[in-house]
Amino acid sequence: MADGYARVSGRPGVCIATSGPGATNLVTGIATAYMDSSPLIAITGQVAKAAIGKDAFQEADIIGITTSITKYNFQPRTCSEIPNVVKMAFQIATSGRFGPVLIDLPRDVQTEVNEIIFSDNIIFSRLKYNMIPHPLQVEKAVNLLLNAERPFILAGGGVIASNASQQLLALAELIMAPVATTLMGKGCFPENHPLSLGVVGMHGSYEANKLILEADVLLAVGCRFSDRTTCNVSEFCPDAKIIHVDLDASEIGKNRKVDVPIVGDAGETLSKIYDGVVKRLCRKEESVWLNRIEEIKRESENIYSSIQENNLTPIKILKELREILPNDTIVTTEVGQNQMWASLYFKALKPRTFITSGGLGTMGFGFPASLGAKVAKPDTPVLDIAGDGSFMMTSNMLVTSVNENIPVMVVILNNSMLGMVAQWQRLFYNRRYSAVKLVNPDFIKISEACGAIGIRVGSLEELRSAIGQALKNEVTTVIDIPISPEEDVFPMVPPGKGLKEMIYNALKTSSILAKKSERLKEMID
Amino acid sequence: MSNSVNNKEDNYIVSILVENKPGVLYRISNLFRRRNFNIESISVGPTEKKEFSRMTITLNGDDATVEQLVKQLAKIIDVVKISLLNPRNTILRELALIKLYAKDSRARSDILNYAQIFKGKIVDTTEDAMTIEVVGTPEKINAFIKIASSFGIKEMVRTGLTALERGG
Numbered sequence A: 001m002a003d004g005y006a007r008v009s010g011r012p013g014v015c016i017a018t019s020g021p022g023a024t025n026l027v028t029g030i031a032t033a034y035m036d037s038s039p040l041i042a043i044t045g046q047v048a049k050a051a052i053g054k055d056a057f058q059e060a061d062i063i064g065i066t067t068s069i070t071k072y073n074f075q076p077r078t079c080s081e082i083p084n085v086v087k088m089a090f091q092i093a094t095s096g097r098f099g100p101v102l103i104d105l106p107r108d109v110q111t112e113v114n115e116i117i118f119s120d121n122i123i124f125s126r127l128k129y130n131m132i133p134h135p136l137q138v139e140k141a142v143n144l145l146l147n148a149e150r151p152f153i154l155a156g157g158g159v160i161a162s163n164a165s166q167q168l169l170a171l172a173e174l175i176m177a178p179v180a181t182t183l184m185g186k187g188c189f190p191e192n193h194p195l196s197l198g199v200v201g202m203h204g205s206y207e208a209n210k211l212i213l214e215a216d217v218l219l220a221v222g223c224r225f226s227d228r229t230t231c232n233v234s235e236f237c238p239d240a241k242i243i244h245v246d247l248d249a250s251e252i253g254k255n256r257k258v259d260v261p262i263v264g265d266a267g268e269t270l271s272k273i274y275d276g277v278v279k280r281l282c283r284k285e286e287s288v289w290l291n292r293i294e295e296i297k298r299e300s301e302n303i304y305s306s307i308q309e310n311n312l313t314p315i316k317i318l319k320e321l322r323e324i325l326p327n328d329t330i331v332t333t334e335v336g337q338n339q340m341w342a343s344l345y346f347k348a349l350k351p352r353t354f355i356t357s358g359g360l361g362t363m364g365f366g367f368p369a370s371l372g373a374k375v376a377k378p379d380t381p382v383l384d385i386a387g388d389g390s391f392m393m394t395s396n397m398l399v400t401s402v403n404e405n406i407p408v409m410v411v412i413l414n415n416s417m418l419g420m421v422a423q424w425q426r427l428f429y430n431r432r433y434s435a436v437k438l439v440n441p442d443f444i445k446i447s448e449a450c451g452a453i454g455i456r457v458g459s460l461e462e463l464r465s466a467i468g469q470a471l472k473n474e475v476t477t478v479i480d481i482p483i484s485p486e487e488d489v490f491p492m493v494p495p496g497k498g499l500k501e502m503i504y505n506a507l508k509t510s511s512i513l514a515k516k517s518e519r520l521k522e523m524i525d
Numbered sequence B: 001m002s003n004s005v006n007n008k009e010d011n012y013i014v015s016i017l018v019e020n021k022p023g024v025l026y027r028i029s030n031l032f033r034r035r036n037f038n039i040e041s042i043s044v045g046p047t048e049k050k051e052f053s054r055m056t057i058t059l060n061g062d063d064a065t066v067e068q069l070v071k072q073l074a075k076i077i078d079v080v081k082i083s084l085l086n087p088r089n090t091i092l093r094e095l096a097l098i099k100l101y102a103k104d105s106r107a108r109s110d111i112l113n114y115a116q117i118f119k120g121k122i123v124d125t126t127e128d129a130m131t132i133e134v135v136g137t138p139e140k141i142n143a144f145i146k147i148a149s150s151f152g153i154k155e156m157v158r159t160g161l162t163a164l165e166r167g168g
């Protein structure tokens, strides 16, 4: 919840838990925030100082446990340290590349009574970051971009963290480069813009995955070339010149060798590059590259409009949701197929309106995050796009949403499966299902038992009216939509493969499967 | 070779100035574990300022790995300064204590001779063993150990490298 608040507001979210089991319950949430660079302050209780290290009742070494999933953690030993520690914690969480910080408070430090000095201006001098990019590196980037025939921008979560959407839009339009985002970057560039290609990666869009491989210069900004984005990294844009902008120097060259490394803030750097380009740009009117983009986009449309189905498919549901929900609606997602369908088919139009656990892929993230989002923006509609499996992990938050008066909407794409895992078992393990079938409770009854509203929906018309009602409801509304348990998410790049091996529709998959079983037969013969 | 990195392995010495407070060594060593880097040796001690300690870490790896490591270390809040030392421009020292079998007077006088050549000191003797202290560059200590091993090494300990850059 605190993380959802942080991602929507850009300000640190704070959560608190008791010692031992309370503290360890925060671990998944902290790791989620760490992977996605979200500013979070976690405060945990601890046993009294004298009991630390004695395996006391409800003692957990939370400092040790969270050292690799926080930017830093503190354990004040006297109450007089607390003001400084709290100030430093906020500074650390919100400086440079954001991230979680934990404060572990021993019981006797919490109850200690003493005179404390609160000094106002503690500036933690160690936290210096190169916000301003090196002019020489910017110059190199400008040269590359000016000479590029097929420039391409890959924008990550760093663009959102740095509030650099304006600068990104300006530069993209100036150099007429298509923009694809990572999952974390979704929303930093309006996805209804002609230059937008959607998300790149394992479940990236057809057009993004195709065109990125054709780029001759790739400007990657605020992203970290994660395996879910690049897929097999040795086949990721092997011939393109790569400019990599990141605030965290350790991200540069970590996963992918780059040609022009730039350490700096996304916004600062994009506007410096803009300034450099604008001085020297001579516009080419008819661009081969733009035509190519059009062509691939048409191709994509043809592939996906040719799939005719009468049932209520996730694609139809998500497109419908985009139609009926206001532009500023904040969408959170759970993890699995629901997340990938949302990423592919729900266009995000503004930054901080698409909230998802990208790095850790934490099921159960979306619903509490939606509550945090609603707290950050009480007047904006908030919707969690959920899978049934994920929703089961944190559905107890229904009670919180009702008791604390935080009304959100949940749409459960209910396939009675751990759908994403089932998809892998279907595609890569010959449909040998193992531990993926779910027997769920009745989500309508659960919602009602918690004081929320539950609606089951069987058609697009019903969905439209349910959302219409939910937008007006003063309590949380859970919309349960039964869908086929056999549905796959496409496009998909098979694990370990390069982007060019994207499977983009079911037809192609069945041919792959046929080949695979042929090969199997051969092996048996 | 456009994507992959240079993987010629080499020895590197990283000198890290850190806050002198509990838990810092854990943070540093935890990072090595977490990022799958291997420490060859590590030595830690106080510096001219009581709020700081200096860690000297030697490791083996390729350019890219070591560069990545240094960048990751630099992110740790307790790290004040980090530098990759160039061995040619650095004073390197290590101390070794080596307990050798010395059963007869012949062995004893030979050990004494070798110790002198290496400017080592005899720091302990018993009826059947002698302990020698040798200080110097790792190469010098390696050379001494090679010779000394002909007597039979009973026990040995090395401090690991400590280092300081030359000049002001």
Ligand SMILES: Cc1ncc(C[n+]2csc(CCOP(=O)(O)OP(=O)(O)O)c2C)c(N)n1
Residues within 6 Å of the ligand: A334, A335, A336, A337, A338, A339, A360, A361, A362, A363, A364, A386, A387, A388, A389, A390, A391, A413, A415, A417, A418, A419, A420, A421
């Ligand atoms: C806490 C957690 N446990 C397990 C996983 C592994 N996992 C990834 S997707 C998935 C299935 C998700 O099922 P569901 O929420 O029903 O969504 P669907 O894929 O069906 O849309 C699982 C088990 C995970 N990401 N997080």
